[in-house]
Amino acid sequence: MDKPKLVDPITKVYLNNILKTIHETNVKHKNIIYNLYLIMIMIVVFGLILYYLYNEKLNKGDKEEEKRQKKEELLNMIYYYQQEAKKKEYDIFTKLPIWKNEYDKIEHI
Numbered sequence: 001m002d003k004p005k006l007v008d009p010i011t012k013v014y015l016n017n018i019l020k021t022i023h024e025t026n027v028k029h030k031n032i033i034y035n036l037y038l039i040m041i042m043i044v045v046f047g048l049i050l051y052y053l054y055n056e057k058l059n060k061g062d063k064e065e066e067k068r069q070k071k072e073e074l075l076n077m078i079y080y081y082q083q084e085a086k087k088k089e090y091d092i093f094t095k096l097p098i099w100k101n102e103y104d105k106i107e108h109i
Helices: 009-089 102-108
Strands: none
Touching: none
8 A cells, every 4th residue: 555645746846846946046146156255355365465566666666765875874974984084194284194002092091
């Protein structure tokens, strides 16, 4: 004897097909939403990378300019101190170089 069936077999197949199509559309919608989120994240990441690289390029120019200015200031200071040393060396009336010895260094301390 057959078991009694609550649902007609045609109705069961029809409902299974409807549930499969609903499942497939849900999966498609979830995949579309997931892909959109990934695309947005990629756009944001690439945008941040490009923004950083653009600002870094500007900063490199500023850094090079700052480095050049520091080098120029250092060379000017060296030149100034060399000129001062020459002035002190030839500061005597006869413009003879000053004699330097250990005794003078100890005496000035």
